[in-house]
Amino acid sequence: MKCFHEKRLTVLAGSRFINIAYKDWGDENNSNVAICVHGLSRNMNDFDELAAKLSQRWRVIAVDMPGRGQSDWLDNKLAYTYELYEVVCAHVIALAKAEKVTWIGTSMGGVLGMRLAANGAPFAKLVLNDIGPFIPAEGRKHNQANFGSDPIFKTELEAIAYIKQTRSAFGPFTEAGWLKFGRDSLRQLNDGSWTLHYDPGLASKVPITDSDMWELWPKVRVPVLTIWGEDSRLLTAPTVDRMAHSGPKTEVFSLPGIGHCPGLTSLPEISAIANFIER
Amino acid sequence: MQPRSCNLYCLSPEGFHRIRYWEWGLEDSARTVICVHGLTRNGRDFDDLAQFLAGRGWRVVCPDIVGRGESDWLQNKENYDFSTYVNDMSQLIARLGGAPVHWVGTSMGGIIGQLIAAKDQAPIKRMVLNDIGPLIDAQGLSRIKGYVGNDPSFPNFEAAEEAINKVTDKFGPMNKTQRKRFVEVSIRKRSNGAFTTNYDPRIAWAFKENDPEDVDMWSLWPLIKCPILVIRGVDSDLLSASTSHRMQTEGPKAEEYVLEGVGHAPTLMSSEEINRITLFLEAENNQ
Numbered sequence: 001m002k003c004f005h006e007k008r009l010t011v012l013a014g015s016r017f018i019n020i021a022y023k024d025w026g027d028e029n030n031s032n033v034a035i036c037v038h039g040l041s042r043n044m045n046d047f048d049e050l051a052a053k054l055s056q057r058w059r060v061i062a063v064d065m066p067g068r069g070q071s072d073w074l075d076n077k078l079a080y081t082y083e084l085y086e087v088v089c090a091h092v093i094a095l096a097k098a099e100k101v102t103w104i105g106t107s108m109g110g111v112l113g114m115r116l117a118a119n120g121a122p123f124a125k126l127v128l129n130d131i132g133p134f135i136p137a138e139g140r141k142h143n144q145a146n147f148g149s150d151p152i153f154k155t156e157l158e159a160i161a162y163i164k165q166t167r168s169a170f171g172p173f174t175e176a177g178w179l180k181f182g183r184d185s186l187r188q189l190n191d192g193s194w195t196l197h198y199d200p201g202l203a204s205k206v207p208i209t210d211s212d213m214w215e216l217w218p219k220v221r222v223p224v225l226t227i228w229g230e231d232s233r234l235l236t237a238p239t240v241d242r243m244a245h246s247g248p249k250t251e252v253f254s255l256p257g258i259g260h261c262p263g264l265t266s267l268p269e270i271s272a273i274a275n276f277i278e279r
Numbered sequence: 280m281q282p283r284s285c286n287l288y289c290l291s292p293e294g295f296h297r298i299r300y301w302e303w304g305l306e307d308s309a310r311t312v313i314c315v316h317g318l319t320r321n322g323r324d325f326d327d328l329a330q331f332l333a334g335r336g337w338r339v340v341c342p343d344i345v346g347r348g349e350s351d352w353l354q355n356k357e358n359y360d361f362s363t364y365v366n367d368m369s370q371l372i373a374r375l376g377g378a379p380v381h382w383v384g385t386s387m388g389g390i391i392g393q394l395i396a397a398k399d400q401a402p403i404k405r406m407v408l409n410d411i412g413p414l415i416d417a418q419g420l421s422r423i424k425g426y427v428g429n430d431p432s433f434p435n436f437e438a439a440e441e442a443i444n445k446v447t448d449k450f451g452p453m454n455k456t457q458r459k460r461f462v463e464v465s466i467r468k469r470s471n472g473a474f475t476t477n478y479d480p481r482i483a484w485a486f487k488e489n490d491p492e493d494v495d496m497w498s499l500w501p502l503i504k505c506p507i508l509v510i511r512g513v514d515s516d517l518l519s520a521s522t523s524h525r526m527q528t529e530g531p532k533a534e535e536y537v538l539e540g541v542g543h544a545p546t547l548m549s550s551e552e553i554n555r556i557t558l559f560l561e562a563e564n565n566q
Binding site for chain 2: 087
């Protein structure tokens with residue numbers, strides 16, 4: 001069932017305007033608006049199942065950040081920064097003709113949610129998918145191991161097998177879910193070969209260190225739900241514990257046996273999010 | 280006809296602030312024009328133009344730039360700069376659906392318009408520059424420096440009205456009703472009952488801390504690709520005849536419309552001005 005429109009938005013990115021792609025699910029005039037932003041190397045398609053379910057009662061806007069999916073790539077690779085992504089997100093928030101929006105962010109999208117919330121964004125609620133104010137260097141390194149150096153494949157099936165192998169901590173997915181996750185990750189080059197659907201220039205050029213954002217946490221003043229893959233290398237138990245007991249005191253929905261990152265395609269995950277944002 | 284009063288939350292280096300915009304006409308019209316006011320003014324200056332265009336099927340959106348009218352004031356005065364205003368307007372274009380818009384900019388609103396239109400892939404179709412161009416004379420800026428941001432307090436409305444009339448005597452033309460509304464939207468009542476100007480006095484920090492010099496933005500002019508109409512008050516001290524001439528011969532080669540007996544800035548309230556702007560905005564290649 002296709003109940004979204006693919007649209008484009010013009011966003012000011014430094015000295016030029018760029019096109020940002022998004023899927024607009026549900027009724028455009030609905031004042032219940034949820035904005036979904038993906039992880040580092042991912043794209044808006046990751047929210048298809050969640051958005052399809054939520055869009056009966058919500059307008060859901062799922063975005064491709066610059067350099068991912070259908071959005072423009074940047075000429076200057078050093079401009080792929082959180083500062084720019086925040087400007088992009090502010091434009092997406094402006095799209096919603098609502099006084100307040102609910103933010104659903106996976107990994108990088110969750111970091112953006114925390115940063116925007118701490119900056120006084122007009123949020124009603126915040127959902128953080130397997131991310132928090134502290135990310136250990138070890139987890140970040142693991143997460144970015146293949147990033148920017150993903151190979152090119154002759155066939156789509158080879159490419160999907162590679163994705164399944166290198167992104168095995170995502171899930172839980174059914175076999176069909178893996179196929180969709182794989183396909184959503186790919187783009188076809190002019191010569192017919194396949195590669196991943198992001199700008200390789202996104203890869204960080206600076207050494208990866210612990211990312212400590214605890215100063216943001218008390219500035220987040222909206223209810224927070226954290227989805228936690230218990231085996232996650234990016235969101236660890238001590239961080240979850242501190243998130244639950246300080247600042248906005250997040251609710252936690254734990255997924256045993258799952259790493260980084262929960263796929264938000266299973267019924268329990270979708271129900272947990274729907275119950276939280278509709279309460 | 281009354282405008283719809285809408286809020287938009289915009290991101291600046293100090294975080295999000297709320298701006299107010301006034302929307303006229305059909306929200307889903309295929310033709311949208313954004314009208315942006317001058318330094319100390321606000322979106323209500325365009326009521327007459329907006330009502331006329333809305334009557335012709337346009338959606339007309341008139342923001343109060345941050346620090347003016349009913350928009351928030353910023354915490355740090357340094358953030359009252361063109362970078363903030365340009366970003367806010369880019370977000371406003373997103374709010375309106377993200378499609379390219381038409382632009383009417385008076386003075387500061389025309390500087391913001393030029394800064395946006397000069398960028399690659401700028402979402403502006405046609406632009407009216409009201410008594411402003413890529414070169415702004417220091418002489419006019421000195422005059423503005425003399426009155427802007429002084430944060431005056433007047434014991435009653437009439438005293439405030441007199442002061443407003445004095446610094447805007449070159450604006451024009453306006454009839455009695457228009458002048459009355461112009462003054463009303465220029466004045467704000469303080470909590471202690473006194474009257475003052477309807478903007479954050481700190482918007483003028485850059486004026487106050489620097490000696491006026493010519494502002495030269497000629498490097499931007501050839502980068503602007505959209506058609507331009509420049510409106511020039513013949514007695515303007517911000518837009519000279521020679522600047523306007525160069526605007527017509529270089530880059531986007533503006534059309535010019537001159538108003539006799541008017542200084543900085545034309546109010547765009549007379550039917551002659553409104554008709555001329557409408558003619559330009561509705562020219563054939565904008566459909």
